[in-house]
Amino acid sequence: MRPARFISLEGGEGVGKSTQLRALGAVLRARGMEVVETREPGGSPGAEAIRHMLLTGAADRWSARAEALLFAAARADHVEKTIRPALQRGAWVLSDRFLDSSRAYQGMGELTDEDILTLHRIGSAGFLPDRTFILMLPEGEAESRAYSRDGDGSDRIGGRDSAFHRRVSQSFARFAAIEADRVRPIDASGEAAAVTARLLRELEDLLP
Numbered sequence: 514m515r516p517a518r519f520i521s522l523e524g525g526e527g528v529g530k531s532t533q534l535r536a537l538g539a540v541l542r543a544r545g546m547e548v549v550e551t552r553e554p555g556g557s558p559g560a561e562a563i564r565h566m567l568l569t570g571a572a573d574r575w576s577a578r579a580e581a582l583l584f585a586a587a588r589a590d591h592v593e594k595t596i597r598p599a600l601q602r603g604a605w606v607l608s609d610r611f612l613d614s615s616r617a618y619q620g621m622g623e624l625t626d627e628d629i630l631t632l633h634r635i636g637s638a639g640f641l642p643d644r645t646f647i648l649m650l651p652e653g654e655a656e657s658r659a660y661s662r663d664g665d666g667s668d669r670i671g672g673r674d675s676a677f678h679r680r681v682s683q684s685f686a687r688f689a690a691i692e693a694d695r696v697r698p699i700d701a702s703g704e705a706a707a708v709t710a711r712l713l714r715e716l717e718d719l720l721p
């Protein structure tokens with residue numbers, strides 16, 4: 514039997530991560546696989562409590578350093594309590610965001626990519642997905658998808674300005690370019706079913 518796998522979906526707000534996570538989960542379950550769908554920040558009771566602290570309140574509620582530590586702490590609990598146990602019993606785990614979100618959102622200002630990787634080494638022993646998909650959409654398209662879902666009600670981090678979100682997208686694209694084995698860019702435009710087909714093509718070599 515092939516081993517259980519840990520897959521993360523990444524990208525900016527509104528690119529279709531949650532939609533594709535559900536679609537991918539359904540395809541894998543139809544093949545008889547046990548699938549755990551999870552998300553960050555969150556995915557375990559402790560990490561969901563931290564999520565609430567991270568995503569609500571004033572824009573300046575946390576310093577950049579405190580925010581990065583909270584994301585890393587939430588991830589440590591998520592890995593320990595949800596992801597590792599699922600993989601150990603043979604389930605596939607699909608996560609809506611993981612480490613690369615911290616690298617893209619927290620690792621390009623006061624803190625560096627190396628700092629975020631160090632926090633991950635401390636928090637989660639450097640645990641990485643078997644494959645990471647970066648969903649890519651032209652800026653205006655992602656924004657209008659997110660707007661049609663949320664209206665003006667974005668969270669503490671989603672509400673940052675468009676220059677910030679452009680830098681986030683550029684960081685994600687860079688990870689795909691320099692870590693091509695793990696991180697695959699996916700064109701997220703067009704019908705949801707077409708995007709799911711692109712994801713499955715990039716997953717084929719890992720499927721049982």
Ligand SMILES: Nc1ncnc2c1ncn2[C@@H]1O[C@H](COP(=O)(O)OP(=O)(O)O)[C@@H](O)[C@H]1O
Pocket residue numbers: 524525526527528529530531532533658659661662701702703704705706708
């Ligand atoms: N391929 C697609 N074409 C058009 N709209 C989409 C597509 N995929 C998702 N959406 C819609 O766009 C919005 C954002 O999608 P969602 O999956 O929630 O994105 P994310 O999790 O990346 O923020 C939702 O309203 C969703 O129904």
Ligand SMILES: Cc1cn([C@H]2C[C@H](O)[C@@H](COP(=O)(O)OP(=O)(O)O)O2)c(=O)[nH]c1=O
Pocket residue numbers: 525526527530531553554568584609610611612614615616618619668670671
């Ligand atoms: C996991 C993670 C998320 N985030 C941010 C990205 C989002 O703005 C926010 C919440 O993510 P999420 O609920 O996935 O938002 P969306 O569905 O709009 O993509 O948290 C970070 O800044 N760092 C992280 O490590």
